[in-house]
Amino acid sequence: MFVIGERINGMFKEVRRAIEERDKRVIQDLARRQLAAGADALDVNVGPTKGRPVENMIWLIEAIQEVTRAPISVDTPKFDVMKEALQACRNPAVINSTKASVTDLDRYVPLAVETHSQLIALTIDETGVPRDVDGRVMMGATIVTKAMEAGLDLVDLYIDPVILPVNVAPKQPKAVLGAISQLRLIADPPPNFVVGLSNVSQGCKERSLLTSAFLTMCIGVGLNAAIMDALDKDLMDAAITAEVLLEKQLYCDDYIAAYLGNR
Numbered sequence: 001m002f003v004i005g006e007r008i009n010g011m012f013k014e015v016r017r018a019i020e021e022r023d024k025r026v027i028q029d030l031a032r033r034q035l036a037a038g039a040d041a042l043d044v045n046v047g048p049t050k051g052r053p054v055e056n057m058i059w060l061i062e063a064i065q066e067v068t069r070a071p072i073s074v075d076t077p078k079f080d081v082m083k084e085a086l087q088a089c090r091n092p093a094v095i096n097s098t099k100a101s102v103t104d105l106d107r108y109v110p111l112a113v114e115t116h117s118q119l120i121a122l123t124i125d126e127t128g129v130p131r132d133v134d135g136r137v138m139m140g141a142t143i144v145t146k147a148m149e150a151g152l153d154l155v156d157l158y159i160d161p162v163i164l165p166v167n168v169a170p171k172q173p174k175a176v177l178g179a180i181s182q183l184r185l186i187a188d189p190p191p192n193f194v195v196g197l198s199n200v201s202q203g204c205k206e207r208s209l210l211t212s213a214f215l216t217m218c219i220g221v222g223l224n225a226a227i228m229d230a231l232d233k234d235l236m237d238a239a240i241t242a243e244v245l246l247e248k249q250l251y252c253d254d255y256i257a258a259y260l261g262n263r
């Protein structure tokens, strides 16, 4: 499981304050703690902070790179911010994200190839988030076709079927599961699949229960990456356990310690 830690996001108050006050230690501490907890990469999103988004993003990336070489998932919807941020990344990065509209794919896929980045592509286009499985599968097919045409290896492609909060969009979790199940058959070897896991329970009461149940269901149909809260020990343990039960990790009595041990 490729775990992308979600916590360096200006959506969180402490992170927003740290960005605005240029308080590196808060960011570096979050970077170290997420990696120690099992994150493989770090999502970086300036959120609703004041100031120029490019400057804030580059400040975050540089602060993180002082303490780790882990890949950075540059989380911005703005192409100009993405391009400049990738220049600041010393190691191969993750582009988070492109939409599935042809005009977006035609600039983001070549950017991923040129900068040796991995690419997250959302099943969203100019018509928005598809309501059902079929819309997601059609957009996934467009994404895979464009990647193959432009020479992006599918091992470097992550399709994100876009999960929304279950309290306002109750049909969406099932549609995401259906989309992953079908899209994993689209190519051999298939592309990767990722979700912004915490979205599923935003605004809900039983947050951790909803999040971990949905994660294990997604892993069951082929999800192999998630932007998630690596600091939530129960959630990480649920992910590792799901992988053991699917024989993606070897079982031993101390499989959790074994998974986290090499960090």
Ligand code: THG
Pocket (backbone or CB within 6 Å): 006, 009, 011, 012, 013, 045, 075, 096, 097, 120, 160, 162, 163, 195, 196, 197, 198, 199, 202, 203, 227
């Ligand atoms: N797909 C991709 N990238 C993404 C998302 C996605 N990036 C952003 C987001 N969705 C994933 N990251 C988060 C991070 C935090 C939360 C949800 C998703 C979250 N935050 C608390 C909340 O809103 O309740 C904030 C609480 C606080 O303010 O302290 O849940 O889907 N590719």
